[in-house]
Amino acid sequence: MSEPMAITQKMRENREAKISAIIDRINSDIKLAVSHGNNNACFACDRDNPFYSEIRRMFEAKGYRIKPTGYLNGYWQLTDDILW
Secondary structure, X not given: OXXXXXXXXXXXXXXHHHHHHHHXXXXXXXXXXXXXOOOEXXXXXXXXXXXXXXXXXXXXXXOOEEEEOOEEOOEEOOOEEEEX
């Protein structure tokens, strides 16, 4: 009988690198918004991303709120905004 492949250290590192890259992108967007005097930015992680829930929980644990963008030019957006 076949056995599932064990999760390797390389697999863990690849996962962490992907999550870190998304977090860096969101942090960069937050810094840009702050420099322009805003208190919100686009949450640059799509809901269909496999790490969405984990990344969202990480930012919410730091005090951020994440909510749907809502309507823009009469069209419902499939994105989220991050607010502080």
